[in-house]
Amino acid sequence: MSKAIELKNSSFKKNLGPSLSRFFFLFSIAFVFFALILWIFGKNPFRAYVDIFLNTLGSTYGISETLVKMIPLILTALATAIPSRIWLINVGGEGQFHMGAIVATGVALNLNFLPGWILLPVLIISGFLGGGLWGMCSGFLRAKGWVSETISTLLLNYVAILLVSFLVFGPWKDPESANYPQTAEFGEAAILPSLGQSRVHLGIFLASAALCGFYFVMSRTRWGLEMRAMAANMEAARRNGIPLEKYFLILMLIGGGLAGIAGMCEVSAIQGRLRPNISPGYGYMGFLISWMAMGNPWGIVAAAFLLAIVTAGGDILQMTQGVTGSVVNILLALILFVVLARQGIIRGRK
């Protein structure tokens, strides 16, 4: 009986019903505006939405591709959501994603003699450490009180992305691939297996496990309680002996590490090698998803699903409607706008 009461009263768990309906109402606003824009440019918005729908959810292949996109989005969303539980603003998902990819690539290229059952776990760990230590740099600067993590994570993004370019144009460039800036292809053992014939790879289990772990830690454990206390009142948390600095470091490690795993999955399962432009902005979209969901695990799944469809929609519109694929950025911006407006409304009401 007491368990049931705890569930009901824990402030971490939210009432799902009304939040879901509000979620859909808000996004319909963004979609209506986007339809208006398409209509102004002489396109048929209904046709466009039907195309997007049919190509993403209308076939098994479409659904599997949506899932493929959801994996990195969920992981990068957690990269923001986890530190955000104690008001650390991690804008560095993109950089942590790239660092995970870099370290995993380094391991895959240099330890290619190992069998898959050893190499794959090592790859996952190296991806985690690559992104995690990158994130922890910002956590360290924040714990020392030197630099705001918002600024440092944002700036480190550019460093990580340029580092990828440096490596693929320079020391790691594959001599056999003519003039393409990319590394050699990974060995068979370094490829993260996929499910059946689809491109949906084992990363889906990693993402699901991370989501469940996040939910469990926040709602049940001592660490979750301490984190909620920090979010509620930093000063009192400090006086209760909660080691704030340790949390800054560890949460940035975990958050960055999950983004790093997303990067590792991308090079290991999708690309099979490191090259520039491995991310269409997964890190930033993860940030968007996290704020859309306000840290709620189910919200993260729902928002990642939506954004996976939207990003796929760009390519579809380019093919079927003859507009440039980046037109979906308008839709992304509209979604960001309604998300921020909603938060403004909530704050205003309080």
Added chain:
Amino acid sequence: MGFVPLLSVKEITKSFSGVLANDHINLDLFPGEVLAILGENGAGKSTLMKILYGFYRADVGSIYLKGAPIQIRSPQEARNYGIGLVFQDFVQIPAFTVLENIILFSPGLPFILNKKHLAKQITELSEKYDLRIDPYAPLQELSVGERQKVELIKLLLAEAKVLIFDEPTRNLAPHEIEGLFKVFANLGRDGYSVIFITHKLKEALECANRIVVMRQGRITGILSAQEASEEKLISLMFGETIIEFPFLPKARTIKASPPLLELKGIATYAEEKAGGLKDINLKVYPGEIVGIAGVAGNGQKEIGDVILGLQKCARGRKYLFGQEATNWSVARVRESGVVFIPEDPLTMAAFPWLTIQENMALSNTKKYSQGRGFFINWDAVRADLEKSLKRLGFKLPSFYSMLKNLSGGNIQRMILAKELAQNPKLILAFYPTRGLDVRSASAARELLLTYRNAGAGILFISEDLRELFALCDRLLVLFRGQIVGEEDPQKITFQEVGYLMTGGKYYEQSN
């Protein structure tokens, strides 16, 4: 009194989710009187005032201004009717000057401001009521008492006739309280009506023409200053007679055993600025209560922060339970058996958006976690909290409700219960009875004595000299970050300590 009351309320009733906060209140306020409203926490004093000021609307009942019925739907309307409230958590901008703060508030000023004229008005009012406010002083340089006076000037300039003070003495030093009461008297003489809310008997007796006593949402008595006496008021407040607090038996200090806490020559980095500590030496032995007297802001907070390990020392050493502890983390200090009741529980100890039991668990997360932290033993949390509340004789509503839903007094009770549940060896008690009514305060004091008698050491910080004298075995006086006196409370008088607190000795030395 034959003339028409300035303001009267008839049959005011207000309930919050079934609890009657005001139950058929009838009250008249006459021009030129100082009316004290006395009652323990939760008696409904603040609710009544919030109804008068338009924050709440009464469920039933009516309000009359000079005999004519009025509706007060918002603070704006209340001000238009000449009813003003002196805010406690001041709505002021510290970086602005007094003048600018007052301009910001004042409605109906012309587009182009005549600052000189306004400054003159402020100076005149300030002189008339002996407020000593310089309109061009930046607000951040003013003390809490002076800021309160700025609020009062705002209301007087806005031509308020009814001035409501909601527990104005809570953060004031003794001499400031006296000054405030003089202001009340002067305001009354000029025809203003003052409503003064308090739960301190002495203050009500000292300044009021009439005293209204409230208990559990009802008015239990209205006495004129002549008829009122402490015994009468207490019995009206509680329905039974309780002595506020007697002088309590002193402990034999066991100086033979090593001290629990020792600070040796502690100074903080902020020494040069206000609030820094300079060469603090103090010891707390097992089985004694060491009191620190001082006007707030003379280094009390810093002493707490240094002992708890929140603030690094520039010089000096700290020993806890015989071990060098200068660089211990907060967690380590707390684990070693130190508990802390801070001066401002709402910002320093409480988590308003978490439930009561979650707040309790946070006082010692290691103790209450199971399986290396994967689970929390909520049964143990509740059992400890219940036990601790029982010892204090406090009652709290459901442990599952959020702390922010509790009243200020109940939050203080919760913090006391949560900290004292941890079987402390050393208790840092900062104004532990602030905001508590007489009965709860005496329960808290008695529990502190129980701990002392069981061998715990207590560092007791308070502004209330009566409380310090009654409780402490040794009394230190703090002024500008220095200990300016160590006394035996049985051999020194209030006046002498007051002299030290206000810097008597300090100035003597520097001259």
